[in-house]
Amino acid sequence: xxxxxxxxxxxxxxxxxxxxxxxxxxxxxxxxxxxxxxxxxxxxxxxxxxxxxxxxxxxxxxxxxxxxxxxxxxxxxxxxxxxxxxxxxxxxxxxxxxxxxxxxxxxxxxxxxxxxxxxxxxxxxxxxxxxxxxxxxxxxxxxxxxxxxxxxxxxxxxxxxxxxxxxxxxxxxxxxxxxxxxxxxxxxxxxxxxxxxxxxxxxxxxxxxxxxxxxxxxxxxxxxxxxxxxxxxxxxxxxxxxxxxxxxxxxxxxxxxxxxxxxxxxxxxxxxxxxxxxxxxxxxxxxxxxxxxxxxxxxxxxxxxxxxxxxxxxxxxxxxxxxxxxxxxxxxxxxxxxxxxxxxxxxxxxxxxxxxxxxxxxxxxxxxxxxxxxxxxxxxxxxxxxxxxxxxxxxxxxxxxxxxxxxxxxxxxxxxxxxxxxxxxxxxxxxxxxxxxxxxxxxxxxxxxxxxxxxxxxxxxxxxxxxxxxxxxxxxxxxxxxxxxxxxxxxxxxxxxxxxxxxxxxxxxxxxxxxxxxxxxxxxxxxxxxxxxxxxxxxxxxxxxxxxxxxxxxxxxxxxxxxxxxxxxxxxxxxxxxxxxxxxxxxxxxxxxxxxxxxxxxxxxxxxxxxxxxxxxxxxxxxxxxxxxxxxxxxxxxxxxxxxxxxxxxxxxxxxxxxxxxxxx
Amino acid sequence: xxxxxxxxxxxxxxxxxxxxxxxxxxxxxxxxxxxxxxxxxxxxxxxxxxxxxxxxxxxxxxxxxxxxxxxxxxxxxxxxxxxxxxxxxxxxxxxxxxxxxxxxxxxxxxxxxxxxxxxxxxxxxxxxxxxxxxxxxxxxxxxxxxxxxxxxxxxxxxxxxxxxxxxxxxxxxxxxxxxxxxxxxxxxxxxxxxxxxxxxxxxxxxxxxxxxxxxxxxxxxxxxxxxxxxxxxxxxxxxxxxxxxxxxxxxxxxxxxxxxxxxxxxxxxxxxxxxxxxxxxxxxxxx
Numbered sequence: 034x035x036x037x038x039x040x041x042x043x044x045x046x047x048x049x050x051x052x053x054x055x056x057x058x059x060x061x062x063x064x065x066x067x068x069x070x071x072x073x074x075x076x077x078x079x080x081x082x083x084x085x086x087x088x089x090x091x092x093x094x095x096x097x098x099x100x101x102x103x104x105x106x107x108x109x110x111x112x113x114x115x116x117x118x119x120x121x122x123x124x125x126x127x128x129x130x131x132x133x134x135x136x137x138x139x140x141x142x143x144x145x146x147x148x149x150x151x152x153x154x155x156x157x158x159x160x161x162x163x164x165x166x167x168x169x170x171x172x173x174x175x176x177x178x179x180x181x182x183x184x185x186x187x188x189x190x191x192x193x194x195x196x197x198x199x200x201x202x203x204x205x206x207x208x209x210x211x212x213x214x215x216x217x218x219x220x221x222x223x224x225x226x227x228x229x230x231x232x233x234x235x236x237x238x239x240x241x242x243x244x245x246x247x248x249x250x251x252x253x254x255x256x257x258x259x260x261x262x263x264x265x266x267x268x269x270x271x272x273x274x275x276x277x278x279x280x281x282x283x284x285x286x287x288x289x290x291x292x293x294x295x296x297x298x299x300x301x302x303x304x305x306x307x308x309x310x311x312x313x314x315x316x317x318x319x320x321x322x323x324x325x326x327x328x329x330x331x332x333x334x335x336x337x338x339x340x341x342x343x344x345x346x347x348x349x350x351x352x353x354x355x356x357x358x359x360x361x362x363x364x365x366x367x368x369x370x371x372x373x374x375x376x377x378x379x380x381x382x383x384x385x386x387x388x389x390x391x392x393x394x395x396x397x398x399x400x401x402x403x404x405x406x407x408x409x410x411x412x413x414x415x416x417x418x419x420x421x422x423x424x425x426x427x428x429x430x431x432x433x434x435x436x437x438x439x440x441x442x443x444x445x446x447x448x449x450x451x452x453x454x455x456x457x458x459x460x461x462x463x464x465x466x467x468x469x470x471x472x473x474x475x476x477x478x479x480x481x482x483x484x485x486x487x488x489x490x491x492x493x494x495x496x497x498x499x500x501x502x503x504x505x506x507x508x509x510x511x512x513x514x515x516x517x518x519x520x521x522x523x524x525x526x527x528x529x530x531x532x533x534x535x536x537x538x539x540x541x542x543x544x545x546x547x548x549x550x551x552x553x554x555x556x557x558x559x560x561x562x563x564x565x566x567x568x569x570x571x572x573x574x575x576x577x578x579x580x581x582x583x584x585x586x587x588x589x590x591x592x593x594x595x596x597x598x599x600x601x602x603x604x605x606x607x608x609x610x611x612x613x614x615x616x617x618x619x620x621x622x623x624x625x626x627x628x629x630x631x632x633x634x635x636x637x638x639x640x641x642x643x644x645x646x647x648x649x650x651x652x653x654x655x656x657x658x659x660x661x662x663x664x665x666x667x668x669x670x671x672x673x674x675x676x677x678x679x680x681x682x683x684x685x686x687x688x689x690x691x692x693x694x695x696x697x698x
Numbered sequence: 699x700x701x702x703x704x705x706x707x708x709x710x711x712x713x714x715x716x717x718x719x720x721x722x723x724x725x726x727x728x729x730x731x732x733x734x735x736x737x738x739x740x741x742x743x744x745x746x747x748x749x750x751x752x753x754x755x756x757x758x759x760x761x762x763x764x765x766x767x768x769x770x771x772x773x774x775x776x777x778x779x780x781x782x783x784x785x786x787x788x789x790x791x792x793x794x795x796x797x798x799x800x801x802x803x804x805x806x807x808x809x810x811x812x813x814x815x816x817x818x819x820x821x822x823x824x825x826x827x828x829x830x831x832x833x834x835x836x837x838x839x840x841x842x843x844x845x846x847x848x849x850x851x852x853x854x855x856x857x858x859x860x861x862x863x864x865x866x867x868x869x870x871x872x873x874x875x876x877x878x879x880x881x882x883x884x885x886x887x888x889x890x891x892x893x894x895x896x897x898x899x900x901x902x903x904x905x906x907x908x909x910x911x912x913x914x915x916x917x918x919x920x921x922x923x924x925x926x927x928x929x930x931x932x933x934x935x936x937x938x939x940x941x942x943x944x945x946x947x948x949x950x951x952x953x954x955x956x957x958x959x960x961x962x963x964x965x966x967x968x969x970x971x972x973x974x975x976x977x978x979x980x981x982x983x984x985x
Contacts, residue, residue, distance in 0.1 A: 360856050362856075379865070447760070451760065674751075680737060681956045685959035690785060691730070697831075698824070
């Protein structure tokens with residue numbers, strides 16, 4: 034046990050401050066899990082010495098006899114944790130980091146007492162609810178000496194220590210940069226019957242997997258962090274005070290109605306402060322990247338403005354953006370309540386908009402994950418997918434639909450189209466359905482399916498119901514579920530509700546058919562124009578009545594007869610959507626049809642004076658989940674200039690390469 | 699000012715060898731056309747009868763390119779492989795023509811018959827010379843890459859104190875690398891003329907003579923190299939900036955872009971001839 038004198042001295046302060054643990058602003062949430070923590074960072078041993086006061090409220094009608102805690106740092110305790118066994122893409126980098134100086138980590142609770150002073154550590158034990166791995170110590174179950182009755186609350190006092198890992202995914206230390214996330218013993222969520230469709234009351238506390246992190250109750254956090262002088266700190270919520278204590282500084286943070294608390298420390302941080310409509314923006318960068326401030330600030334203001342206009346004004350007083358140093362890049366694209374990281378590097382050209390993309394993406398998580406606290410581990414699409422959907426909207430609105438991801442050397446790529454191509458460019462886009470749990474993407478596909486595919490089908494939904502209804506869906510969903518824990522079914526309910534109100538004629542049976550296809554299936558969508566034919570209608574020929582003469586077959590020329598035009602459409606994919614069809618005629622007329630898209634093959638025929646010149650399925654690209662837009666249209670007389678352009682570029686590029694390689698002779 | 703005279707001679711020599719210039723261009727164009735046939739069929743069979751082919755006229759479309767590669771990428775891979783094959787053949791043809799160019803420039807025989815005869819005569823020697831210097835160039839590049847990795851802590855981000863370390867050592871090492879690379883290119887150029895002049899089957903002698911020649915005449919040789927390199931940069935930058943202003947959304951725009959691009963290719967081939975012309979002048983002056 035490493036309980037220092039400092040910890041003991043602040044013990045009293047903590048007790049006093051607990052009296053007012055949930056006060057200050059009007060509550061936005063139920064504030065179920067509240068933490069008051071005093072931490073000392075030992076930069077020499079890379080350890081935390083900590084004391085937590087936890088106030089947990091039982092808002093259910095159940096009697097609670099046990100609690101469950103996440104001990105995330107135990108994921109990096111040894112090679113046998115579930116995280117380490119299934120670390121996938123992180124494997125090489127993590128192993129490299131761990132080999133140096135044995136930078137494994139752990140969390141140990143040395144004392145845990147309840148309100149009555151009962152010591153609870155004797156009965157506590159690790160459980161592995163997801164895979165039964167006996168070596169995984171990331172979930173701790175604590176049987177209670179005194180049950181928490183419905184409507185009552187429990188106050189726990191916890192002394193704990195932790196060793197901080199070396200550079201790990203998301204968290205850890207490297208050199209003198211610390212990024213402290215998933216760092217403290219955190220309560221799981223008790224889901225009463227009905228919450229997220231729970232059949233009965235249950236603790237929801239998953240092991241720490243390499244994919245997916247977030248799910249926690251809202252609460253108030255008061256965190257005092259003692260670090261050596263010279264270190265600069267950023268954290269969730271607001272910095273309340275910073276006081277000197279000998280060779281150390283104590284930084285106090287206060288945050289309300291958030292689901293987690295993260296902080297970062299380094300002596301090298303350069304902090305730039307800004308403001309947007311009353312929200313304080315703190316930008317933490319290393320000096321060599323301070324010049325990127327304008328890009329960060331302009332981007333975040335644009336995102337704040339867009340989300341404010343479309344969902345809700347960012348409700349917290351502060352937002353902290355961290356651009357980690359290059360040796361902290363493992364934490365360079367992360368989201369935590371009121372604190373986000375977005376990697377910005379000098380060596381990446383300005384035209385490749387990673388900085389802007391990360392800033393926007395991680396910020397939107399404040400809405401989907403932090404405010405609408407869905408379960409990232411069980412339903413990652415609700416968190417990452419919704420965020421990616423809004424990422425496209427915000428970035429395309431901010432920088433243009435064609436160049437919000439790349440605008441460099443004549444190559445322009447928009448965010449929305451980038452996400453679509455990324456998904457369909459996967460070696461197997463059908464690898465998994467959208468509704469898997471994060472760790473169940475055993476053979477890959479977590480990112481493309483959870484992020485990209487969700488954004489694609491949300492765009493498809495927008496195409497089907499129109500942008501106004503889509504905005505209404507998202508607005509209703511957000512406001513109904515903000516500061517609560519929704520599940521996928523809750524989102525489907527909102528969609529059904531808005532569609533029934535606005536589009537009852539078009540979608541009279543609701544939208545289950547839509548979610549069955551995009552969320553619960555792995556199939557793809559592909560519509561194509563199979564053929565166009567224009568045939569002159571010849572006069573009738575042959576025998577019609579046996580007592581009459583044979584009518585001779587006559588050839589007709591263009592302009593002498595009417596035309597029978599037929600277009601055949603095919604459904605190549607398994608998914609079925611109603612699609613718009615635009616049929617263009619030689620007189621400039623366009624006939625618009627809606628095909629229900631159900632049959633494998635379908636045709637439209639017309640008789641008249643004019644021929645069909647071209648046909649387009651889904652001309653506005655509403656069905657964004659169609660995997661091939663090229664075959665969505667067909668022209669009778671091909672436009673050669675487009676091909677000529679590509680050919681000329683290809684040819685001259687090849688010639689240029691030829692002359693370049695001949696320079697080596 | 700022998701380097702200046704050599705540079706001017708390079709230009710004069712170019713216009714004195716118009717047939718050669720044109721021949722080299724036509725070879726280049728021919729190979730590019732062969733490679734493009736496959737692409738033409740590919741594009742016609744994929745986007746040819748789709749409205750998206752017109753969409754591509756407006757500018758680069760990631761959606762079209764992405765859909766093309768995602769849905770018909772296998773055929774495109776075949777075309778790319780075929781193009782790489784064509785590049786290798788062109789590389790061999792360029793080696794073949796180098797002996798002819800060196801011979802024509804050294805002996806100032808401007809008839810194409812002498813050119814083609816010399817191409818055959820010196821092909822194997824020029825091939826060996828190219829292979830040796832490619833190995834040498836790769837070795838020097840490898841050494842500098844090794845040094846860069848060493849200084850930049852293996853470019854492993856978690857080891858780096860600051861990102862600027864990556865650029866700092868690049869700025870230090872690049873000029874030094876450029877110095878050695880330019881020296882290798884210069885020696886290689888003069889070796890060609892030593893090979894033709896000495897007419898020996900073994901090329902080690904001419905290479906050593908070329909090294910001695912370059913060291914003895916280092917200043918004019920390297921200034922001539924820099925002049926030619928600067929001309930290349932000017933031509934390249936001019937092409938890059940001007941081509942950006944040519945709209946390719948109509949047939950006339952595409953045609954204009956094609957003509958301008960071909961002018962650029964013509965100039966790139968000219969620069970090679972100007973370089974070798976200047977080198978041949980300096981070689982004759984200083985040997």
